[in-house]
Amino acid sequence: MTTARTIRVVVAEDQSAVRAGLVLILGSAPDIEVVGEAADGERAVELARELRPDLVLMDVQMPKLDGVSATRRVVAEGLADVLVLTTFDLDEYVFGALRAGAAGFLLKNAEAAELIGAVRTVAGGEGLIAPAVTRRLIAEFAAAGGRPAPVPGPDRSVLDGLTPREREVLSALGAGLSNAEIATRLGMAEATVKTHVSKVLGKLELRSRVQAAVLAREWGI
Structure with a gap:
């Protein structure tokens, strides 16, 4: 962030009416x-x-270059974090955004307060947004048989490089x-x-918490 209070956002959405609505909602937040x-x-x-924002709110279906x-x-x-707007009937796009390193996912029909909260969460470095949504996303990946690994992840042997505490954190991400919830669970x-979390991502050579969460599920951690 450029200041302690202001989150600078670029909104990418090809439908002008939807884009205007997103801009209006985000603009109503003082920070x-x-x-x-x-x-x-x-x-x-x-x-x-050009602008080096804190976050890009990115739709997946757009002309010239998809989301x-x-x-x-x-x-x-390394230009900004990306919060992807998605729907669960477009799994292939969610799958691709995950591999691309998106920091979070948000349903396009989210309420205004949820949108603002998601932007704050991702900009604050949390990555995983709306736990219920994230858990559903992870569950859908886990239940979808026959798909390739959702992240270009490392060999499972890299787990040997994690400390016991880091493995506990990875397990919590998978959940x-x-x-805040991890802090409560692990005391x-x-x-x-x-x-x-930063150390886990670095050791596993992953770009986002979401990737770590899905990888944890894939490995049964």
């Missing part, structure tokens, strides 16, 4: 500023490069828990949880 709007994926990447490809570019270049400070 969120919409600094750019994009009607296609290419423009979303351009704005991320998954745009997410991949934004994340690979879709937030930092530690929330700031300590954030440190452990």
